[in-house]
Amino acid sequence: MVYNENMDGKSFALLTFGCQMNVHDAERIAGILLEAGWREVQPEEAEAVILLTCCVRESAEERLYGRLASLRPWKEERGILVAVGGCLAQKEGRRLMERAPHVDLVFGTHQFPRIAELLEEAAARRICALEMDGLRLADLPARRRENFRAWVTITHGCDNFCSYCVVPYVRGREVSRPLGEILEEVGRLVAEGAREINLLGQNVNSYRLREEGRSRFADLLRLLGREFPEVWIRFTTSHPRDFDRRIMEAIAETENVCEHVHLPVQAGSDRVLQAMNRGYLAEDYLRKVEELRRLVDGVVLTTDLMVGFPGETEEDFRRTLELVERCRFDAAFTFIYNPRPGTAASRLGDDVPREVKLERLERLAELTRRLTAESLRRRVGRVETVMVEGRSRKDEKTWKARTRGNQLVHFPKGSEDLTGMLAMVAITSSGSWSMHGELIRVC
Numbered sequence: 001m002v003y004n005e006n007m008d009g010k011s012f013a014l015l016t017f018g019c020q021m022n023v024h025d026a027e028r029i030a031g032i033l034l035e036a037g038w039r040e041v042q043p044e045e046a047e048a049v050i051l052l053t054c055c056v057r058e059s060a061e062e063r064l065y066g067r068l069a070s071l072r073p074w075k076e077e078r079g080i081l082v083a084v085g086g087c088l089a090q091k092e093g094r095r096l097m098e099r100a101p102h103v104d105l106v107f108g109t110h111q112f113p114r115i116a117e118l119l120e121e122a123a124a125r126r127i128c129a130l131e132m133d134g135l136r137l138a139d140l141p142a143r144r145r146e147n148f149r150a151w152v153t154i155t156h157g158c159d160n161f162c163s164y165c166v167v168p169y170v171r172g173r174e175v176s177r178p179l180g181e182i183l184e185e186v187g188r189l190v191a192e193g194a195r196e197i198n199l200l201g202q203n204v205n206s207y208r209l210r211e212e213g214r215s216r217f218a219d220l221l222r223l224l225g226r227e228f229p230e231v232w233i234r235f236t237t238s239h240p241r242d243f244d245r246r247i248m249e250a251i252a253e254t255e256n257v258c259e260h261v262h263l264p265v266q267a268g269s270d271r272v273l274q275a276m277n278r279g280y281l282a283e284d285y286l287r288k289v290e291e292l293r294r295l296v297d298g299v300v301l302t303t304d305l306m307v308g309f310p311g312e313t314e315e316d317f318r319r320t321l322e323l324v325e326r327c328r329f330d331a332a333f334t335f336i337y338n339p340r341p342g343t344a345a346s347r348l349g350d351d352v353p354r355e356v357k358l359e360r361l362e363r364l365a366e367l368t369r370r371l372t373a374e375s376l377r378r379r380v381g382r383v384e385t386v387m388v389e390g391r392s393r394k395d396e397k398t399w400k401a402r403t404r405g406n407q408l409v410h411f412p413k414g415s416e417d418l419t420g421m422l423a424m425v426a427i428t429s430s431g432s433w434s435m436h437g438e439l440i441r442v443c
């Protein structure tokens with residue numbers, strides 16, 4: 001959606017590549033620019049095109065350079081400003097400017113609060129702003145894409161240094177936001193109409209661990225649950241090492257904390273997990289999953305899985321398949337390992353042939369597809385409370401909604417607009433990725 005509040009100001013367009021953190025940064029950037037008098041338009045009309053990048057996955061990087069190339073004619077014909085921010089900008093810095101000489105501004109992950117002033121300066125001279133001098137999120141405006149759903153950053157950066165990941169280098173060390181700041185932001189969002197709050201961080205489970213020597217995430221869930229009983233609370237991402245019983249109990253005992261945990265395991269072989277520097281072994285993970293399923297009734301468990309990490313043998317891969325079977329994941333995102341320059345794993349070589357990686361990916365995806373379909377099938381016949389997201393993009397006559405477990409449900413649309421509302425839906429059938437249902441009543 002494009003907002004056009006100020007018809008006189010300079011115009012910008014935002015293009016986002018990558019993860020939810022980037023999407024949320026984009027909301028902040030748009031909020032700052034709108035407040036500074038800019039207006040948001042489609043890229044074809046914009047005076048400044050801002051690309052927000054991700055370097056966790058190689059595909060996002062390739063798409064960025066492809067998109068940058070496509071902006072070159074607009075630069076030559078209309079003299080647009082081209083700005084690149086986010087993780088890849090932080091990592092590549094001046095190299096990015098050399099590779100794409102039509103880029104006017106490169107700004108790092110801690111610099112986006114200065115975006116308005118940086119764009120002004122970049123109109124006069126090319127700028128590369130990469131200082132990682134701390135990110136203050138308080139008081140920054142945001143332009144939200146959806147009224148009923150909001151994202152609230154609780155930690156930024158990461159201390160984990162998983163050997164394949166660039167995040168600690170490009171987003172900096174983990175910093176937790178003060179509790180008062182989070183409460184204030186959630187309160188404001190709820191007052192503005194948010195019905196679902198998503199707590200966001202690279203590792204939400206270590207909230208305030210660095211600052212207080214002890215994770216306060218379970219306390220945060222309970223507090224937000226008490227203070228804002230009318231909203232659903234979700235969180236992402238969890239790190240298995242820091243995901244403990246206190247957090248599980250907080251989910252189980254806090255009525256409005258949704259029963260969905262995204263707990264990336266990455267691999268099932270201890271040898272690979274150690275080489276990844278993940279900080280847990282397969283048995284630790286399995287024990288936590290067992291405990292979670294026992295404590296949190298009906299929890300939906302999703303994960304990330306990587307194949308082809310350096311040195312991964314067929315035996316290692318089989319352990320991943322075994323772990324996936326035992327955990328019965330409700331859904332999984334599967335990836336192929338790609339070395340990211342500058343990470344510890346990139347020095348290990350990339351010795352699993354591409355065709356082996358692809359074959360493992362396919363076997364793994366086949367298994368996770370089956371588990372997802374089974375998970376959805378198990379819900380047929382139940383009544384689920386869902387949050388309605390809006391009309392289905394594929395079928396105008398259908399509502400698209402999500403259960404507390406974050407599973408997708410479609411149901412026939414009546415005349416009343418239910419966007420952002422809670423509804424009770426009887427699940428009547430399921431498919432590979434979603435369920436179908438009948439509306440019982442709006443809550």
Ligand code: SF4
Pocket residue numbers: 158159160161162165166167168202203239
């Ligand atoms: S926990 Fe690991 S994979 Fe996740 S952001 Fe931190 S270093 Fe990267």
